[in-house]
Amino acid sequence: MMVAAFWLMALVLFAMATRIGRHFGLIPIVSQLLLATFGLPLLMYFWIEPGWQLSGADLISPSWLKNLYSLSFALLLGHILSDVIDLRLERQSLKIALPSFCIPFACGLATAVWLLPPQPWISSLAVGLLFAITAIPVLYLYLRHINYPPAATRRLVQTAILIDLICWTLFAFAQGSLHLSSLLLPLAGACLPLLLRLLGLRQPLLHSGCFFALLVVAEHFKLNALIFGIGYLLCMAALKVPLVLPLSATWMSRLQTWIAIPLILTFGIVQINVHSAIDSLSGMQLAALLLLPIASKLLGNWLGLGWAGASFEGASRWRESLLLNIRGLSEIVFLNLLLQQQLISPALYFALMLMGLIATLLPALAGMHRIPLNIAAPARSTRANS
Helix, strand or coil, rough: CHHHHHHHHHHHHHHHHHHHHHHHCCCCCHHHEEEEEEEEHHHHHHHHHHHHHHCCCHCCCCCCHHHHHHHHHHHHHHHHHHHHHHCCCCCHHHHHHHHHHHHHHHHHHHHHHCCCCCCHHHHHHHHHHHHHHHHHHHHHHHHHCCCHHHHHHHHHHHHHHHHHHHEEEEEEEEEEEEEHHHHHHHHHHCCHHHHHHHHHCCCCHHHHHHHHHHHEEEHHCCHHHHHHHHHHHHHHHCCCCCCCCCCCCHHHHHHHHHHHHHHHHHHHHCCCHHHHHHHHHHHHHEEEEEEEHHHHHHHHHHHHHHHHHCCCCCCCHHHHHHHHHCCCCCCCHHHHHHCCCCCCCCCHHHHHHHHHHHHHHHHHHHHCCCCCCCCCCCCCCCCCCC
């Protein structure tokens, strides 16, 4: 009963934070990150653990909660992967994406090897990918919020999609290489669209329903959901079968904002003893994890944008570098995946969560919550990554 009361209280707190944030012009994910990074650890430290006598392990132990988490995780991961796969590559986006991925990725690998405690090679690879990742949904929301020109919006979003596709694919196959069965089973499941086509079943709703249902199964049984998701959607794309979301765009957005994202954030944060997590990192390590991902990503973005050229007359290379440094949902899902599989420590999880919050807030702190003076036409997009 106490566990259910805690989770109900957590959802209410996230709803309140989202409402208050909107009053101050913040998009929902920023308000939720603020609460998750600062509010929840304080709540656990001063009230839940001493007053309710509940630990993080107690709070995530119920089977109904784990099933709900699997459903929420599959919903978010499936939505992100659907954006990643739906890529119509342009040369200018590729020019931006290459240095925007390679420079922070190399910096992350160097940080993992030289500054962090010894860890498996796949954990070091994951740190490099976390340095490089860009959040597609939050980037799109920022661009839409400031009425960015449609062509420039498309170029930046395509760049983020390409970066995320590289990150998810590299990690999926690196993880699968450790255990052959964890690679073969998801790949076999990813071929289901081909089997459905052979059986004459071409309905997009059937293909899409199987995709989300099998993502839940893969996450619940700790199979490689990344390999399955990427492979399944590539098969659908090859067969020219569109992905149909299980709910309307409006209800998908509501479900993610009010339930899925708060649940995933809370599920990760409550497992961490923030005091011991911070104590386990030296001052140099913490500073490196907060500053180096942002600095290296900004450098990669700056070089890529210079290589690709201005997206429109008067475009600010500095502003677009900050925008491509946004982390948000993609990094949250990746962090939770790594923490669940014990590939990163709780200290590393918390430090990179804090870094993601800072990176996501930087465009707003730089004044990009206001509409630029040289932009007259509102941005339009055929697809809302919300």
